[in-house]
Amino acid sequence: MNSSFYEPTADTLTLQLPPQGSASPPSSSPAPSTTSNSSESTYHGKRNRLQPVNAKYVVPIVVFIGMLISTCIYLRVRKPRKYFENEAKVDDEIRQLESSQFDLDIIRVATNNFSDANKLGQGGFGPVYKGTIFNEQVVAVKRLCRNSGQGDIEFKNEVLLMSRLHHRNLVRLLGFCFESEERLLIYEFLPNKSLDNFIFDHIGRAHLDWKKRYSIIKGIVRGLLYLHEDSQQRIIHRDLKLSNILLDDDMNPKISDFGFARLFNVDQTQFNASKIAGTFGYMAPEYARHGKLSMKLDVFSFGVIMLEIVSGLKNGGVRDGENVEHLLSFAWKNWRKGRTDNIIDPTLNNAFRDEMARCIHIGLLCVQEKAADRPTMASVVLMLDSHSFTLPVPLQPAYFMKNSCSSVIQFSRCSSMKTGSNEQKSFCADASTNGASISSLYPR
Numbered sequence: 147m148n149s150s151f152y153e154p155t156a157d158t159l160t161l162q163l164p165p166q167g168s169a170s171p172p173s174s175s176p177a178p179s180t181t182s183n184s185s186e187s188t189y190h191g192k193r194n195r196l197q198p199v200n201a202k203y204v205v206p207i208v209v210f211i212g213m214l215i216s217t218c219i220y221l222r223v224r225k226p227r228k229y230f231e232n233e234a235k236v237d238d239e240i241r242q243l244e245s246s247q248f249d250l251d252i253i254r255v256a257t258n259n260f261s262d263a264n265k266l267g268q269g270g271f272g273p274v275y276k277g278t279i280f281n282e283q284v285v286a287v288k289r290l291c292r293n294s295g296q297g298d299i300e301f302k303n304e305v306l307l308m309s310r311l312h313h314r315n316l317v318r319l320l321g322f323c324f325e326s327e328e329r330l331l332i333y334e335f336l337p338n339k340s341l342d343n344f345i346f347d348h349i350g351r352a353h354l355d356w357k358k359r360y361s362i363i364k365g366i367v368r369g370l371l372y373l374h375e376d377s378q379q380r381i382i383h384r385d386l387k388l389s390n391i392l393l394d395d396d397m398n399p400k401i402s403d404f405g406f407a408r409l410f411n412v413d414q415t416q417f418n419a420s421k422i423a424g425t426f427g428y429m430a431p432e433y434a435r436h437g438k439l440s441m442k443l444d445v446f447s448f449g450v451i452m453l454e455i456v457s458g459l460k461n462g463g464v465r466d467g468e469n470v471e472h473l474l475s476f477a478w479k480n481w482r483k484g485r486t487d488n489i490i491d492p493t494l495n496n497a498f499r500d501e502m503a504r505c506i507h508i509g510l511l512c513v514q515e516k517a518a519d520r521p522t523m524a525s526v527v528l529m530l531d532s533h534s535f536t537l538p539v540p541l542q543p544a545y546f547m548k549n550s551c552s553s554v555i556q557f558s559r560c561s562s563m564k565t566g567s568n569e570q571k572s573f574c575a576d577a578s579t580n581g582a583s584i585s586s587l588y589p590r
Contacts (some may be wrong), residue, residue: 246309246321252279253323253330262569267339269389271300271405285320286336299407301329304488311377315369317392319403336400338393341455344388345388351458351491356498358397359455363505364530365399366391370448371523373401374441382408382439385424386447387453408439427461432517432543442517446544448526449512453477453486456505458491473545474513481506481540504533510540 159276185428196263213488245457256277257264266274272291280283290301308319323330340364344350354362373381383390384406392400406423430446432438450461453473457464464476480488486503494502508529521529521539 152247154239155397156218165307166425243536246305246319248279248321248323248330248332250323250325250328250330253277253287260287267442268405271331271403276460277332278507279332282337283320286332286333288333298329301331304331304404306408307407309380310375311381311404313369313372313377314398315365315400317400333402336392336394338395338397338586340402341391341393341399342388342391344393345455345458346460347582352493354397356494356502358496358589359494360501360505362391362399363452363455364446366401366451367526367530369399369401370444374444374523379409380440380441383444383447384408385453386444387425387428388451417521431515431518438517440480440517441522442520445512445520445523445526446517448510448523449520450474451508452505452512453489456491456502456509457489472545474510477545478540478546479545481510501533504529506541507537510543512537513543514541515544515546518551542557 155166175307204551220573222236255277257275259528262271264275264277264285267376268274269288272289275287275289276284277287303322305319306323308316312318317336318334318335319496320334323332336537338344344354370383378489379403383401383404385403386401390401390403392402394400408419419433419437421433422437426434428447428450430443433443438506443547450473453459457473459472461475464471464473477489480486486499490499490502507519508526511525512520529537
């Protein structure tokens with residue numbers, strides 16, 4: 147005998163319907179029995195049996211549906227939950243720097259609501275605005291642009307790094323703003339802007355005699371040496387270029403823009419980067435082609451900067467008569483033939499020719515094809531400070547062009563990228579024509 151899933155009550159008892167053709171309900175009929183045998187009723191002369199609900203069928207169905215719903219919810223939110231947990235962890239690290247946080251309303255007032263009149267320029271991160279905060283201090287506000295290619299990762303990276311770095315040749319981070327969709331970095335204001343505004347400008351370069359240029363070179367070297375060896379953490383900048391060297395009132399250089407910077411373990415010599423970030427033309431070949439990252443990447447970038455400062459020429463292309471070639475090729479060819487005068491900026495004083503030629507020599511050592519052939523920044527300091535130090539002979543530099551071309555050369559990075567069909571697809575990225583930082587997200 148089957149037992150019911152529940153005990154019957156008054157409203158669950160079997161309803162006795164009248165026989166077919168009955169004129170009135172059986173009001174005087176005896177009360178229906180509450181036993182299990184009374185689970186039958188007649189309707190239009192047909193006998194129906196009400197089936198009791200059985201627990202052995204209901205429970206498994208309920209459990210199965212519950213498990214199915216739980217699985218769907220888990221699969222739907224698993225990845226986003228992991229992402230947001232990581233984001234929250236980094237956000238907490240930033241929000242611990244309470245003394246460095248600025249109110250968004252304060253920054254809006256300081257920059258006149260980010261007006262074009264206060265705009266200082268446009269970088270890879272986004273626009274930069276001049277502002278005056280409550281204590282009458284003039285600041286530079288970098289505002290993350292949604293279409294910049296840089297996002298929260300670069301923003302947080304710069305905040306966390308710059309809050310720990312303090313050196314006179316590094317730009318000083320005063321604070322940040324992290325509200326709603328706004329990502330703002332508040333830096334000290336440097337009125338003379340970036341070094342490229344002087345070196346690549348016919349009028350501006352006249353304000354930089356050799357003594358001042360040599361002082362700028364040494365200041366950049368000190369800043370890099372601090373990042374590589376003297377700070378609490380070893381750091382690779384990854385995007386060193388003239389536009390990221392800012393100048394203060396006294397024309398002292400300060401390295402800026404640490405959005406792509408990477409921490410390096412003390413016992414590490416190199417590792418493979420998950421993505422390529424930086425500016426083509428300043429990238430070392432092993433990094434641009436294969437993603438191999440080491441301190442020698444910054445050394446290579448510094449070598450290009452050194453040659454640009456001495457020559458006043460951009461690294462993208464140098465016109466020699468009717469031919470145009472890359473600056474590294476142009477410098478090495480003329481240096482090897484003893485024609486350093488062809489490399490040196492003609493606006494500079496001839497009295498310091500030997501010192502200029504030595505800087506060209508050091509610059510060529512820094513842009514060698516193989517990372518092992520490049521000096522460390524500590525060695526560069528020694529080379530600059532001690533003129534009695536014998537310099538090794540540089541080999542042919544990276545990106546050397548054997549044949550000159552009649553048009554501007556834009557050297558490229560080519561790497562192999564596997565497609566779904568296991569074929570090797572060549573991916574080439576031309577040198578950045580506007581000097582803006584790029585970030586290649588292709589797998590290596």
